[in-house]
Amino acid sequence: MGTDRPLPDLATLRPAGGKRSSKRDQILNVFLRQQAHLSADELFELVRREKAGIGRATVYRTLQWMVTAGVARKVDFGEGRSRFEPSYRHPRHFHLICANCHRSSEFLSSDVESLIEEIAAARHFAPSQSVVQIFGTCEECRTGKQTPTIDGATTELVFARDALRMAIATERSGLEFYTRAAAMTKDVRGRTVFERLAGEEREHLATLQKRYRELIAQDPQLESRPTFLFFKGAASGLFATGAEQLRKGVNDEQALLIGIECERGSHEFFKRYGERFEDSEGKQVFLEFADEERAHRDLLVREYRSLRERQGRHRRSRRTPIAKRAR
Amino acid sequence: MGTDRPLPDLATLRPAGGKRSSKRDQILNVFLRQQAHLSADELFELVRREKAGIGRATVYRTLQWMVTAGVARKVDFGEGRSRFEPSYRHPRHFHLICANCHRSSEFLSSDVESLIEEIAAARHFAPSQSVVQIFGTCEECRTGKQTPTIDGATTELVFARDALRMAIATERSGLEFYTRAAAMTKDVRGRTVFERLAGEEREHLATLQKRYRELIAQDPQLESRPTFLFFKGAASGLFATGAEQLRKGVNDEQALLIGIECERGSHEFFKRYGERFEDSEGKQVFLEFADEERAHRDLLVREYRSLRERQGRHRRSRRTPIAKRAR
DNA sequence: CTAGGTGCAAATAATTTGCAGAGGC
């Protein structure tokens, strides 16, 4: 398990501020291979087991340095000593901590993050890091029965799974939006655009689902593992609201504008989230999806311009069209 | 300042599990008078200043006991030592912690709380306590200029202020809802009910605003102090959604049902929040408001029943699609 | 009378520091 996980390039991770060092690399190496939250002393033990002659103080000093360098993050579960975790994978994440078995499990929540940002902004506070810890009793300690978990070895997979789930939900909602928009658009060209987008969504949906199935195949338990990434907006968000607006009745132009707005928002979201993470399948999914959304938006924008132009031409008498291709 | 803040009854706070004790009361007393987050040693210093002959160990033991007894809460700001805060005032609250000046400031957020609950539920985790800490730089450290703060002496006032603000926002939104509902309701009796409710909202709104002004008069800076209680749903929540639905067009019966739903939700929220806190003006506001919402809901329910009854009587001549309400 | 509370000093535990020597640039 796990030792074969691709480690990030040490040179990249170790920023300026210290000498090349030999021992540091040793310690860093051992540290990065771990998947649990280590205490300084546990790390010391591990290091000494691999190579004798490294002092405890050095481990402490190296940990300090790793934290200031941003390679490691210090977490405090209230045990009276600090634990450390590599920070390269998920820049921000939060913890569920079982008061009984002392194990911790991680999660991401873009909803919590944005609330925190809002609150900080309201207080004119410049946030640098936030800690969210939910203490309580885990399912296993409560019911006794063992349930699939997310450990270091599976985090990547689960993250990818959740990214895909979000993308699929958004895609579904987009498909519904475009289908509805196509059905109600009067302008022929506009309708064609919506139909084309609906088609693309359908196609891409199929791709995503295939990819999802492939991912699932990598770990038979993957689907039953707990949610890692919480985000309420994916399915119930932009496109759903857009479809809602369509239902109330709008004209062709408005439908296009709504579509543009949805794609823009969706693109922003996926891009922002995708950029937050280190290389991984999940990041990939986010970024690809962001790209697709932008392409769609561009298409809609072109169509919107064209519609306006044709309307303008019609409204006046007839003028020579200037086929301006945006990009 | 501040020593005259009414202290909660010691007998109530000190639960079974220990002897009457004399020193403990001393320590507890000093502790409860404080408004800052004390470290064990700081408390020891304070206690020894008031009465010599109390050992450091006793302070530590008493703090431990206070925590298990639920009188105090242990907070960890990552300084390598624990701090403690009395837990009687706000059962749950979170912290903004300035990494520069090491001061911390508190906030409440029902939004964060509910997200946390959702996440815990999704993970089948039974949460008991949650910690949210936002580390960063406070406004004062960043800009140098001093801004009004929330300290122990003003927390109660600010909490009451925010409770009132929420109530006022909800009331406003309710007023709009009922005004709109009254305007579009065809049934005379139903319209009268909506008008009456609109009237009540208007009246209560005036009361709340008066109360708000009185509160503000107690502290000239009160209005400019930062937000303590974050809750997005108050103004933009239930009633606003309800009004939105009205705008889309509904019949009398549906309008009543929407009203009932809004009042129910609103009542639940204010009740739940009101129950969470120790005696204070803010709690008062929440509970009173909860009561009012329930009264309104009851009125609407009665009216709804009456309408159904009357419709039943004239069933054959009226076009009455009976919207089945599940839930 | 007796269980639990208390002070003091000593013990732990986690982490830091002083200092002489080693190693990278």
Next chain:
DNA sequence: GCCTCTGCAAATTATTTGCACCTAG
């Protein structure tokens, strides 16, 4: 050669414990 890193041991800091003594019920 200079400056930083490193190991070791000693120091510091926060907190706990052992133990003889006290006090409320």
